[in-house]
Amino acid sequence: MTWKSEWIKWSTHKELPSQLKKHMNEMNETEREDAFYKQLEFGTGGMRGELGVGPNRMNIYTVRKVTAGLAAYIEENGAEAKKRGVVIAYDSRHGSEEFALEAAKTLGAYGIKSYVFEELRPTPELSFAVRYLRAYAGIMITASHNPAEYNGYKVYGEDGAQLPPTAADAIITHMNKIENELVLQVKEERELLSQNLVSYIGENLDQVYLDYVKGLQLNSDETKINLHIVYTPLHGTGQTLVPQALQNAGFQHITIVDEQKNPDPNFLTVSSPNPEEAQAFQLAIQYGKETGADLLLATDPDADRLGVAVKNNSGDYVLLTGNQTGALLLHYMLSQKQEKGILADNSVMLKTIVTSELGHAIAENYGVQTVDTLTGFKYIAEKIEEYKGDKTFQFGYEESYGYLIGDFVRDKDAVQAAVMIAEAAAYYKGQELTLYDGLIQLYETYGYYKDSLTSFTLKGKDGAEQINRIVNRFREHPPAEISGAAVEKIEDYQSGKRINLLTAQQERMDLPSSNVLKFWLQDGSWFAIRPSGTEPKVKFYFGVRQGTNVESEERLKEVKASVINAVKEI
Template sequence: MNEPSPSLDSQQAIEIARSAVTEKQLSDSAFTNLQRWLTEPQYAPYQAALLQLIEDRDFGTLDTYFWEVIPFGTGGRRGLMSDLGSATINERTIAESAHGLAAYYKKASGNETGKAAIAHDSRINSNRFARIAASVIAAHGLTVYFYKTSRSTPELSFAVRHLGCDVGAMITASHNPPSDNGFKAYWSTGGQVLPPHDQGIIDEVYQATDVPMLDFDQAVEQGLIKYIDEDVASEYRSSVIAQSHSTNRDLNGLFSPLHGVGETSVFHVLQQVGFDGVKRFEPQCEQNGNFPNVPDQLPNPERTEVYQPAIALGNETGAEIILASDPDADRLGVCARNEAGDFVHLTGNQVGALLADYVLQKRHTAGTLTPDHFVVETIVTTPLIAAVSRAANVRIINNLLVGFKYIAETMDEEGPCKFVFGTEESLGYLAGEYCRDKDAAIAALWICELAAELKSEGKTLLNRLDELYIEHGYHLEGQISKTCKGSSGNEQIKQLMKAFRQTPPQKMGNLTFTLVRDYQNLEIRALPENSPSETFSKPQGNVLMFEAQAEGSPLTVQLGVRPSGTEPKIKFYYFAQAGVTDPAQLAETKSGVLTTIEGFKQALMDWIDQTLETS
């Protein structure tokens, strides 16, 4: 970075920053972290730039850069990139993350040596950050296995397991904007780090002073960093393909990696098994961290907008399905044609239900299912999957906190050989034993197989979904989120969680709330009294799940509330269920449920706005 020439010294800068706290221009937490960076020797390379920002009284920027020590959330450390700051992704925080992972591994294992795998996606700075992480971990005495080219997150998880590594790291910010990047930490299972490891790593990060680092190229020459070759990637793809349950390949479609790495995994798998009719959507295939041809440059396959360019081409070419993976190719989104010929974006809950039903039907026919087999989902994933699983006479484990790492943990606790399928509502899916993180490639393989089989029967994915509704009841789910950035946004999220917990709403639209399950306090409270009626033991996390009943209707609705672990958002999940006694009533049921939910959503946002205004 260019070295500014500020006139302040560190002590003067601290006093100015202290005054900014008094004047509410800088948060207390930002001041605490800023003081460390101004006084501790490991941050000396950044101090001139900091002094200049303080001299310029740029407290808004300083608060953004320092309001927190960027934590390990549900998807690792993720956030805005900058040249400096404890709350952002930069060379120092990446180096500290790698140091924390290696130092904690050595302390927890008692070993001074070990093996680590590292991969990166195609985001801005991902390769540079991955090289820094590799150089730090190698300096700790671990042999590093390094993907030379951009790869998917599930390929990193696979490499950790396949190469017998003790830890792993993936440089990615998943579906975040171009401004962001991140660091995902993995343990020897191939899954993301879980408690207590995550806290142990962040403790080492916070205590980091001088971070050891080797020269990357010299470490490669000395064999301390070894490149992962194509053989490992080929083994990964073979492991995905081994999960195939059909040979029907007659399907026309488009696949977009949204300028990410999905071509290395998703598209290669589809081509290798013979889905020749599924073509690349070329305008979004170039690996480019600016995501130039994705609407709004937001490469999240949960957003319907990202599919519009591919839909335009799909309408010209007669495509029957459109697939999109996020930049690190661990999530998959799907659009399918309805009977009117229009493309409909399927939610993660709908795709998860279709895939669960598909694999359970296939394995039942093959005679490879027993009552000991199990399907796993999180507490904010559709109850339809539980209904499908119970109908297939397999276990459903659906009391997990948000985060695919908990699905991976459950796989290992319950026995991978009995694991059938794991899914979460945010487009995450996994099957098989080859990996311990969600994988867009296995989802693409199965959804294409299912679509091709349905096509041979004159049906579509949407037809099959309606059949599931008729069998198990109509389910409508969705998510709303409110973005709250920086330290002030963090306070807003805390205020909303407090209000939902202490003074919850009694009604929203024509829905009346009857109880709330509080996963932080581990109790169920009756509403409107908000008085405890029952306790439970797990899982524990900052999540609230409300139950509501519609007036004069058998419709039941659940509302989940939680702060995001990877983005500056508070998320609201709704789940509506209504019985369908007659197939002819399905369309009317859908319309009635949608009307109720639209009123509920508006009332929810009004309540949120009012709560923030009065707090």
């Protein structure tokens, strides 16, 4: 297949929608090659890409192709799997509702039933619905926190978690057998309804899910009544559940950012609907200053990630990192459970390999085991399933603003996290402290852990090649020292080896293969390199620990500068 032959195939397809035809006519040569030189990649994280025409873009035909691959996989697993069906949800992005229906229409052509949410819903509710309805799989149409020109397609297994590699590979095998996605057969909606191949779901399931979230509470005292919260769904799905979940937990002073309350696929009030970025909180901070709010909360478009801002000692709002929010949640839950005598002896906390070691220190203090997983919440969900009956899951999180408290969901859940961080804030307020005060207490107890993330965005074919060059250079020619500290250990998660450069000893790591490198320095600092599986980025993670805030900030700057300079020389 060449991009030009694919271009001809698409341009001569008589049933191509007029909007896609118009897009084809407006493309220059470079845009054509990028849109047609390959199939949009599908993996364990699903697929995600820019909206547009061509096999390397999100459109109805690429959605039909991956759904046909999923349908063939379900057929392989027998009549019972087909009967159990697939739950489908979608967010507020361009094309999301249309893509959800296209998925149902494609599944229907294989005789597979779909349970489609009647309106946009968060990703965690999709995960919950798969488990609650005992469906065989789930589909979430979302591009998470990506810019407005993106959309995506995530597939969930019967356990409510994103697919493991073996299942994803099986779907890819079936997709590769499809020679022409443009001629795949689908059933129309009226046929699906008449043949009972689609059911629409919504409010009844909302209530069940919200009841589960309410059951996570550790304290129901009156301090919640005095907490003032500002919440923004950033034009996404969070508005459907987060305010109600907070109210159910006893919070009465909840102000919604009106300008960002309603769904908007263009996300016009922000440059990016990403709660990790300060600009996404600009309106929430304005509301906070006007209302004197104690806590500012923001969820991304599919409400699986939660951003948090709190007042510092100067009374200004500061954004917490994902690592800081995760540490506060972990400490609050473990301390309260220990105080109430309900912290199980066989407890385990799960985090990813690029998440701060502060969580490990906190868990160890409470006698809770820490297990590291690869980046991606599916690996945390996989461990929850593996440990069922043997270990008591307490908390799972990753530095990228993803947290899970109750395992009735098997993906990161901003609804759960919003309720629990608000409960923690109310607890501290009852002691005349803020969440920021609580964070400083953690640093004073365990050391000043500081972490950072730097990403290089490299789009297109040339960008993908440059990302490979960067990773390969660090793998094949690793640095001997970084900012005055010798590199002590290298963990190569692709080969599964941990190498101690000072002793020349090697050991195997019990984790799946992944294109990630992690370098540990002699002073305890570390950095990791990981190409994104869903965006045209290579990500560099950094972590340090020093005795004071100033020392940690300075050490973090030094390590980052040394690594970034090495990247720029490639």
